[in-house]
Amino acid sequence: MSGTHTDVPSVIAFDLPLPVSVREYESCALTDVLRRVGDKWSVLLVVLLGRGPRRFNELHRVIDGISQRMLTRTLRGLERDGLVARTVHPTVPPSVEYALTDLGAALLVPLSAVADWAVDHHAGIESARDDYDTAGGAPVPAPPGEGAAVPGRRSPVPGGGGPEGHPR
Amino acid sequence: MSGTHTDVPSVIAFDLPLPVSVREYESCALTDVLRRVGDKWSVLLVVLLGRGPRRFNELHRVIDGISQRMLTRTLRGLERDGLVARTVHPTVPPSVEYALTDLGAALLVPLSAVADWAVDHHAGIESARDDYDTAGGAPVPAPPGEGAAVPGRRSPVPGGGGPEGHPR
DNA sequence: CAGTATCCTATTTGATACTG
DNA sequence: CAGTATCAAATAGGATACTG
Numbered sequence: 001m002s003g004t005h006t007d008v009p010s011v012i013a014f015d016l017p018l019p020v021s022v023r024e025y026e027s028c029a030l031t032d033v034l035r036r037v038g039d040k041w042s043v044l045l046v047v048l049l050g051r052g053p054r055r056f057n058e059l060h061r062v063i064d065g066i067s068q069r070m071l072t073r074t075l076r077g078l079e080r081d082g083l084v085a086r087t088v089h090p091t092v093p094p095s096v097e098y099a100l101t102d103l104g105a106a107l108l109v110p111l112s113a114v115a116d117w118a119v120d121h122h123a124g125i126e127s128a129r130d131d132y133d134t135a136g137g138a139p140v141p142a143p144p145g146e147g148a149a150v151p152g153r154r155s156p157v158p159g160g161g162g163p164e165g166h167p168r
Numbered sequence: 169m170s171g172t173h174t175d176v177p178s179v180i181a182f183d184l185p186l187p188v189s190v191r192e193y194e195s196c197a198l199t200d201v202l203r204r205v206g207d208k209w210s211v212l213l214v215v216l217l218g219r220g221p222r223r224f225n226e227l228h229r230v231i232d233g234i235s236q237r238m239l240t241r242t243l244r245g246l247e248r249d250g251l252v253a254r255t256v257h258p259t260v261p262p263s264v265e266y267a268l269t270d271l272g273a274a275l276l277v278p279l280s281a282v283a284d285w286a287v288d289h290h291a292g293i294e295s296a297r298d299d300y301d302t303a304g305g306a307p308v309p310a311p312p313g314e315g316a317a318v319p320g321r322r323s324p325v326p327g328g329g330g331p332e333g334h335p336r
Numbered sequence: 337c338a339g340t341a342t343c344c345t346a347t348t349t350g351a352t353a354c355t356g
Numbered sequence: 357c358a359g360t361a362t363c364a365a366a367t368a369g370g371a372t373a374c375t376g
Contacts, residue, residue: 016215022233025212029290030283036293038206040369044193047184056338065190067370072339082296093337094376103292106285113281115198117274122197124271125204128250208349224358235350240359261357262356340375348367355360 036081041066041074043111046100049084050108053099083107204249209234209242211279214268217252218276221267251275 017024025031037043044063048054054062060071075098078084083104089095100108185192193199205211212231216222222230228239243266246252251272257263268276 019230019232020212020216025233029286030211030279032290032293033282033286034202034206034211035208038202043198043202044188048186048188060338062187064187065193068339069341069371070369073369080297080300081293082300083293088338091337092376094339096338103289103296106289110278110281110285111198113278114201117278118197118201121271121274122200125200125249125251128271129248132248132250228358235352236359237351237361238349241349256358259357262359264358338376341373342371343373344369344371346367346369348365350363350365352363353361356358 036077037107037111039074039077041070042078045074045078046083046104046107046111049098049100050105053097056096056098059098078104204245205275205279207242207245209238210246213242213246214251214272214275214279217266217268218273221265224264224266227266246272 037046041063045059048059048062056071056075059075060066060068063071066074075084075086079086079098082101085099085101087097087099089097205214209231213227216227216230224239224243227243228234228236231239234242243252243254247254247266250269253267253269255265255267257265
């Protein structure tokens with residue numbers, strides 16, 4: 001474990017004012033982008049459209065798990081934020097094409113950084129999860145029935161240097 | 169608007185298999201990381217802890233808008249995923265210190281890429297939003313009462329090249 | 337084809353009160 | 357101090373049926 005703070009060359013590192021008010025936090029650019037992209041389908045659509053324009057049902061077919069409702073809603077959200085362009089071709093029946101805008105295509109770049117990090121460290125995350133879960137994730141709220149219910153839990157801290165009074 | 173796909177040097181660009189099944193999508197590393205980080209408080213905590221270890225109430229004070237419940241839950245989630253380490257000092261009253269692990273500190277790097285992109289393009293997103301909203305965001309579902317209700321909407325496509333039958 | 341409309345469930349977040 | 361427990365509200369997401 002490090003514990004010591006790393007120097008990150010970014011907007012993130014410099015002096016973010018403390019305390020952080022909810023107002024500024026919610027109007028923060030990073031927060032906003034992460035929430036845009038943190039929903040269930042947006043990134044997948046951006047990545048897919050990164051390979052070229054697609055029509056509505058083409059996306060619907062190719063994604064499989066998505067509902068029509070969510071496909072529409074997600075595309076609308078991306079369109080609203082200027083990441084995707086929607087073009088209606090006046091044929092009958094209508095044909096609607098979705099494509100990334102320049103803004104949307106640009107988003108693929110930082111997204112790629114996250115993606116690369118994710119594949120590199122996903123195993124670490126999953127094993128951390130397993131450790132946490134098997135070592136006793138739940139606070140053991142008195143399991144009903146038999147005894148001996150997961151004795152050890154989080155940070156036993158055996159070195160009992162008795163009470164010294166608390167700092168500050 | 170581009171429309172033509174960009175070449176992104178990443179895990180994202182190469183052949184993601186189509187159609188995408190829900191299973192593989194939900195077990196995807198990128199998806200997983202984005203959902204971890206796409207919630208309301210995780211990133212803020214990671215960034216804050218990037219500046220050094222903090223105690224529970226220290227974080228609570230400094231964040232302001234967060235409830236005790238969400239602070240606990242978010243920290244637990246980060247701890248479970250191995251991004252944050254929790255250390256209990258056996259004093260009385262107890263003192264608990266949270267710090268980024270190496271994994272958590274490493275996350276700051278790709279996060280910075282997103283943050284930088286976000287501040288660079290946030291204005292573009294917001295103006296796109298404004299355009300979309302003022303140009304008529306809602307489908308105008310027959311506004312009750314007076315007439316002349318927001319005439320123009322999305323992509324009028326005036327060049328009416330009549331029906332040509334649909335492709336494919 | 338490309339949606340809308342409606343209904344319903346699950347998850348997330350917050351507010352409040354209590355505790356070792 | 358550092359939580360947990362409980363309740364309530366908001367939001368996200370899905371299933372299904374209908375439409376220009």
